[in-house]
Amino acid sequence: MKRRNFVKIGATGSMALQFPGIFGAYVSENMAEIPKRKLGRTGEKVSIVGFGGIALRNNGQEFANELIAHAFDRGIRYYDIAPTYGDSQALLGPALEPYRKKSILACKTTKRDKKGAEEELHESLKQLKTDHLDVYQLHSLSKMEDLDQSFGTAGAMETFLKARDEGKIRFIGFSAHNEEVALKAMDLFDFDTILYPINCVCWYNGNFGPKVFETAKSKDMGILAIKAIARNRVTNDEKSYPNLWYDPFEEDKQIENALQFTLSKDIAATVHAGDSVFMKKTLEFVEEHKKIKAPDQEQILSMIKDVKPIFSHPEA
Numbered sequence: 684m685k686r687r688n689f690v691k692i693g694a695t696g697s698m699a700l701q702f703p704g705i706f707g708a709y710v711s712e713n714m715a716e717i718p719k720r721k722l723g724r725t726g727e728k729v730s731i732v733g734f735g736g737i738a739l740r741n742n743g744q745e746f747a748n749e750l751i752a753h754a755f756d757r758g759i760r761y762y763d764i765a766p767t768y769g770d771s772q773a774l775l776g777p778a779l780e781p782y783r784k785k786s787i788l789a790c791k792t793t794k795r796d797k798k799g800a801e802e803e804l805h806e807s808l809k810q811l812k813t814d815h816l817d818v819y820q821l822h823s824l825s826k827m828e829d830l831d832q833s834f835g836t837a838g839a840m841e842t843f844l845k846a847r848d849e850g851k852i853r854f855i856g857f858s859a860h861n862e863e864v865a866l867k868a869m870d871l872f873d874f875d876t877i878l879y880p881i882n883c884v885c886w887y888n889g890n891f892g893p894k895v896f897e898t899a900k901s902k903d904m905g906i907l908a909i910k911a912i913a914r915n916r917v918t919n920d921e922k923s924y925p926n927l928w929y930d931p932f933e934e935d936k937q938i939e940n941a942l943q944f945t946l947s948k949d950i951a952a953t954v955h956a957g958d959s960v961f962m963k964k965t966l967e968f969v970e971e972h973k974k975i976k977a978p979d980q981e982q983i984l985s986m987i988k989d990v991k992p993i994f995s996h997p998e999a
Contacts, residue, residue, distance in 0.1 A: 716758045717730050717731060717732060717757065717758035717759070717966065717969050717970060718730070718731050718969065718973060719731065719760070720950070720951045720952065721905075721951065722787070722854075722875075722876065722905035722951045722952075723875060723876060723903050723904045723905030723906070723951065724875070724903040724904070724905075725853075725854050725875050725876070725905055727787060727817070727905075729760055729761040729787050729905075729951055729952050730758055730759050730760040730761055730952060731946060731951070731952045731953065731969055732758075732759055732761075732952060732953060732954075732955055732962075732965050732966060732969055733759065733761035733762070733763050733789075733907060733952045733953065733954035733955065734751070734754050734759050734761065734762045734763060734954070734955065734962070735763055735909075735954045735955050735956060735957045735962070736762060736763055736764035736765070736768055736771045736772075736775050737765075737768040737769075737771055737926050737957035738750065738771075738926055738955075738957045738958055738959055738962065739768075739770075739771040739774040739775055739778075740768050740769040740770060740771045740774075740925075740926050740957075741769060741770065741925070741926075742774070743774070744774055744777065744778070746774075747774035747775060747777070747778040748777070748778045750778070750959055750962075751775070751778035751779050751782070752778070754962065755782045755785075755786070757966050757970075758966075759966075760785065760786050760787055761786070761787045761789065761907075761952055761954075762775065762779060762786055762787070762788050762789065763789045763790075763878070763907075763954050764788075764789070764790050764791075764807075764811070765790060765791040765792075765793075765822055766790075766791075766792065766793075766803055766806070766807060767791075767793060767822070767823075772790075772807060772810040772811055773810045775811060776810050776811040776812040776813075777812060779811070779812075780812050783812075783813055787817045787818065788811065788813060788816055788817050788818075789816065789817060789818035789819075789820065789856070789876075789878075789907075790807045790811065790816050790818070790819055790820070791819070791820040791821070791822030791823075791858060791878075792804065792807075792819070792820075792821065792822055792839065793822045793823055794839055795821075795829055795832035795833045795838060795839050796832065796837060796838060796839060797837045797838060797839060797841045797842050798837070799839070800839035800842040800843070801842040801845075801846075804816075804819065804842060804846060804851065804852075808851065814851070815850055815851050815852060815853065816851070816852045816853070817852075817853050817854060818852075818853070818854045818855075818856050818875070818876055819843060819846065819852040819854070819855060819856070820855070820856040820857050820858055820876070820878060821833055821839060821840075821843075821856075821857040821858070821868075822857075822858050823858055823859070823860065824857055824858065824859040824861065824864045824865065824868055825859070825860055825861050825864060826861065826864060827863075827864060827867065829864065830864060830867055830868055830871060834871055834872070840872070843855050854875035854876060854905075855872075855874055855875055855876075856874050856875055856876030856877060856878060856904075856905070856907075857874055857876075857877060857878070858877070858878035858879065858909075859877070859878075859879060859895075860879075860880065860994055862891060862894060862895055862996055865877065865879060865895045866894065866895060866898060869898055869899065869902060869904075873902070874902075874904060875904065875905060876904055876905040876906075876907060876951075877895070877899045877904050877905070877906055877907065878907045878909055878954070879892070879895055879896075879899070879906070879907070879908065879909065880892060880908070880909055880910040880913070880993070880994055881896060881906070881908035881909075881910075881911065881945045881948055881950060881953070882908075882910045882911055882912075882913050882941070882944075882945065882992070882993070882994075883940070883941055883944040883945070883983050883986075883987055884913065884914060884915070884987045884990050884991075884992040884993070885910070885913075885992040885993065885994045885995065886944070887983070887984060887987060888987055888990060888991070888992045888995070889992035889994055889995025889996060890995065890996040891992060891994045891995050891996050896948065896950075900949055905951045906948075906949070906950040906951055907950070907951055907952055907953075907954060908945050908946075908948070908950050908952070908953040908954070909953070909954050910929070910956075910993065910994075911941055911942055911944075911945040911946075911953045911955075911956070911965075912931045912932045912938050912941045912942065912956050912961065913929045913930075913931055913932075913956070913993050914929065914930045914931055914932050914990060915929060915930050915990055915991050915992070915993060916928075916929050916930075916991070916993050917929060917930050924957070924958045926957040926958055927956060927957050927958060929993050931956055931961065932986075935964070937986055938961075938964050938968070939968055940978050940982060940983055940986055942965060942968045942969075943968075943972070943975060943976075943977075943978040944977075944978050944983055946968075946969070946972075946975045947975050947976060947977040947978065953965070
């Protein structure tokens with residue numbers, strides 16, 4: 684069996700190619716196949732682990748090529764990226780090119796105007812070396828003004844609808860970190876997907892997640908969970924991982940509990956935290972748990988006791 688040399692985390696938290704790598708031997712696609720779920724009403728099925736493209740940032744093309752090859756070999760078929768992730772788009776494009784036809788590629792824009800969104804879309808297509816995106820999303824909706832501009836005259840949604848008509852994008856979604864904005868967005872438009880934090884700390888300690896989740900589910904949207912293993916916020920000086928702005932759970936059992944909480948929900952997939960070590964841990968979890976049951980609630984509540992969530996509802 685051929686082998687792939689892979690990556691490990693350096694002492695400073697940065698990532699570099701090392702031999703032997705943390706992933707060990709190459710695993711064939713048949714051996715490593717992970718479950719797939721429906722992406723809402725789109726008709727597509729996606730791997731229940733999505734690739735978080737920010738993990739590529741500042742790590743070079745060789746690293747990107749190896750990481751994407753390994754992700755695909757292990758069964759990941761959903762790839763998430765954004766222009767705001769530094770050089771990640773430029774790295775993902777060449778790395779994913781051999782696997783593009785068998786993958787779902789999702790990108791985003793923070794531009795709220797028609798012209799800006801169109802320019803960013805074309806640049807993303809160029810860097811990602813593709814003629815279309817499977818999912819294109821309004822990225823990081825955080826205030827009502829984002830919606831007002833995006834849906835207003837000469838707003839970003841005009842670009843989205845035109846691009847869909849032209850075949851440059853297939854499905855339209857959004858990401859958000861604000862409950863009221865997410866609910867309003869779903870009232871304004873029949874989005875295909877939502878990318879949203881589904882996290883045990885936020886859910887129980889911040890009352891953040893349940894209402895948006897139930898609304899998206901009632902609309903048969905493809906629900907893509909982010910921040911599954913996030914624990915608490917940290918400052919830039921306190922960051923343990925360069926491509927994460929929060930501290931994650933790091934003990935294996937805690938990571939398993941957090942992933943079990945998120946993946947036991949009726950979601951399409953979780954996008955792994957933005958570091959290759961967490962891609963590895965997430966893949967290991969789903970490969971070992973073909974059927975994912977809800978975790979013991981008391982165990983979860985004990986694990987997150989007194990932990991301040993990265994997001995919370997104002998009334999929590």
